[in-house]
Amino acid sequence: MLNSYSSADKVLLAVDCIIFGFDLEGLKILLIKRDFEPEKGKWSLIGGFLKRDEVLDDAAIRILNTYTGFNDIYMEQLYAYSEIDRDPVERTISVSYYALINIENHNAELIKNYHAQWFSIADAPHLIFDHNEMVQQAIRRLRYRTSIKPIGFELLPEKFTMRQLLELYEAILSKELDKRNFISKINSLEILNKLEEKDMASSRKGSYLYTFNKEKYEEKLLNDFVLNL
Amino acid sequence: MLNSYSSADKVLLAVDCIIFGFDLEGLKILLIKRDFEPEKGKWSLIGGFLKRDEVLDDAAIRILNTYTGFNDIYMEQLYAYSEIDRDPVERTISVSYYALINIENHNAELIKNYHAQWFSIADAPHLIFDHNEMVQQAIRRLRYRTSIKPIGFELLPEKFTMRQLLELYEAILSKELDKRNFISKINSLEILNKLEEKDMASSRKGSYLYTFNKEKYEEKLLNDFVLNL
DNA sequence: AGTTATTTGTGTAAAAACTACACTTTTAAG
DNA sequence: CTTAAAAGTGTAGTTTTTACACAAATAACT
Structure with a gap:
């Protein structure tokens, strides 16, 4: 040999x-x-x-x-x-x-x-x-x-709006996502905390800020799931 | 540097x-x-x-x-x-x-x-x-x-029964699969040819033999899909 | 002060996919 | 001719996914 x-x-x-x-x-x-x-x-x-x-x-x-x-x-x-x-x-x-x-x-x-x-x-x-x-x-x-796996903690600022998260996913997948369906799918993962605070920079109405729930996020990182967007 | x-x-x-x-x-x-x-x-x-x-x-x-x-x-x-x-x-x-x-x-x-x-x-x-x-x-x-991706061509003999294909998937996934649901999902991929011929070795009744439809199989190899088994 | 323009936030009905499930057919063996 | 063993086949209920539109909030402008 x-x-x-x-x-x-x-x-x-x-x-x-x-x-x-x-x-x-x-x-x-x-x-x-x-x-x-x-x-x-x-x-x-x-x-x-x-x-x-x-x-x-x-x-x-x-x-x-x-x-x-x-x-x-x-x-x-x-x-x-x-x-x-x-x-x-x-x-x-x-x-x-x-x-x-x-x-x-x-x-x-x-x-x-x-x-x-x-x-x-x-x-x-x-x-x-x-x-x-x-x-x-x-x-x-x-x-x-x-x-x-969930994506976000690494790429987004501490506090972010749903729109930012949506746009992140759209950028990664290079396709448009339906706003309402996206929000409900993300919410079903239960990895976000909705804050009282609003971001007033992006619109007249202002949009709620979110943070990642670190524990749940890490937990989801360990166990794969399927997320159809 | x-x-x-x-x-x-x-x-x-x-x-x-x-x-x-x-x-x-x-x-x-x-x-x-x-x-x-x-x-x-x-x-x-x-x-x-x-x-x-x-x-x-x-x-x-x-x-x-x-x-x-x-x-x-x-x-x-x-x-x-x-x-x-x-x-x-x-x-x-x-x-x-x-x-x-x-x-x-x-x-x-x-x-x-x-x-x-x-x-x-x-x-x-x-x-x-x-x-x-x-x-x-x-x-x-x-x-x-x-x-x-479909799996099979590589691992199974030229002609095989549905049971063999099912058992292959069960072995890979280490879990039991429902026979009827498996068959209908596999059929929906349209990658199999059902032959007239039966394999009489495995049962009294005999079971139909299949081959892979090579063109469609290769086509499916190129484009990912999602197969939930 | 009132109007306008912009983005947020929210629910549902229809379609599609998935799951669980049981009985009849065939034929070799005895 | 009976028996035994595996093959083959359909459906109803549930869950998931999709498509879709309008009211609410407020800053900016006049």
């Missing part, structure tokens, strides 16, 4: 991060101008190489932190990309990760020292290597996730 | 294959007695190392072929496992793949020259490294796949 360790080839293992955010303009991803060759100066996912003494999950967190200053972001592994020439310099396999984060909560850090920038998904630039494909796959995964 | 290629660590990249089969006894997986150290002689998933000039999908196919003689098996990538000491000899990241195959069609090859063996999922032995975890994850994925 050829299968001895010594005869096996070693390769570089990269991690690339698809970071989703959401604001008034819709669903966004976080990109950086690549600061080393090749493709220096081109737009790219946030990425880096796995270290010998590091698991992939930690590498993803470290790499994200390096480029954005973000801490404690939970990321999920997506897929390993292995086309021979995906990186022209050296054989590199890349494992993609994705995360959802709240743009407002994290923007201060970004603006301070880092070069990462948010792009609306619709008008994101062409990315290096196979990063556009990674983004597409991450969007598919995000849509799937939407159908089996 | 630390991010130069030359300073990055290289690692071994393995591929491990979870091969599902199905027969009278239920859902099975294919295992081998590992033929090299460490853990030589222990039961293991079929696995090997990625070569420098090979993509992961091809590595999975090659490795499966090496240990079983099987050709043309379509495998799907699952997940990259990267615990530091998952392999005690050397830092190795392993990407798992899974496939569904028809035991009868492929057994002749196996018996001839190879050492792989089928085990019922329920009484599979303890596996080396993190392979048991890989199997568990593959089962979860298989269940999910069942809800969005």
Whole structure:
């Protein structure tokens, strides 16, 4: 058998991060101008190489932190990309990760020292290597996730209106949803607290603000469900 | 930035294959007695190392072929496992793949020259490294796949009875299904051809044999659906 | 002070999907 | 000819999903 360790080839293992955010303009991803060759100066996912003494999950967190200053972001592994020439310099396999984060909560850090920038998904630039494909796959995964787990805590501000939540789901699914049906389905999950307080910025009438009920939200995260929107 | 290629660590990249089969006894997986150290002689998933000039999908196919003689098996990538000491000899990241195959069609090859063996999922032995975890994850994925794609072509013989199909789904989902409801849901997919011919082996009355309508089956593979069983 | 314009908030009826459930048919074996 | 074993088949009740429209609130304007 050829299968001895010594005869096996070693390769570089990269991690690339698809970071989703959401604001008034819709669903966004976080990109950086690549600061080393090749493709220096081109737009790219946030990425880096796995270290010998590091698991992939930690590498993803470290790499994200390096480029954005973000801490404690939970990321999920997506897929390993292995086309021979995906990186022209050296054989590199890349494992993609994705995360959802709240743009407002994290923007201060970004603006301070880092070069990462948010792009609306619709008008994101062409990315290096196979990063556009990674983004597409991450969007598919995000849509799937939407159908089996609640989404929101990560992407919305602490207090939000039903409209914001609706628009978040519409952005993720890229389709229009019926307002009344959406509200009743979301309410049936019982993960929201309706506040007394209203947001008067968005309309004359004002709209009630909600928060996520953290305990119930976490509980729903553990157990999958089916949410047909 | 630390991010130069030359300073990055290289690692071994393995591929491990979870091969599902199905027969009278239920859902099975294919295992081998590992033929090299460490853990030589222990039961293991079929696995090997990625070569420098090979993509992961091809590595999975090659490795499966090496240990079983099987050709043309379509495998799907699952997940990259990267615990530091998952392999005690050397830092190795392993990407798992899974496939569904028809035991009868492929057994002749196996018996001839190879050492792989089928085990019922329920009484599979303890596996080396993190392979048991890989199997568990593959089962979860298989269940999910069942809800969005038709399953059968790969696992059943050319001609099969409704009972066989039902039992396949029951084995995958590990739950009992209502016969009549199952049949009507499957029929609504319109992927089966009902033959004139009956299988007289399983009962006095005999039961009609079916084949998959290959075109419609492939079509359904492309477009996800939701199948609530 | 009254009018206007804008967004919020709310319920229902019809259609579709899902579930639970039992008896007759067929024929090989004895 | 009787028996035994599995196949095959339909429906009514329930739940879920869908489509759909108008009144309420108030800030902005005149």
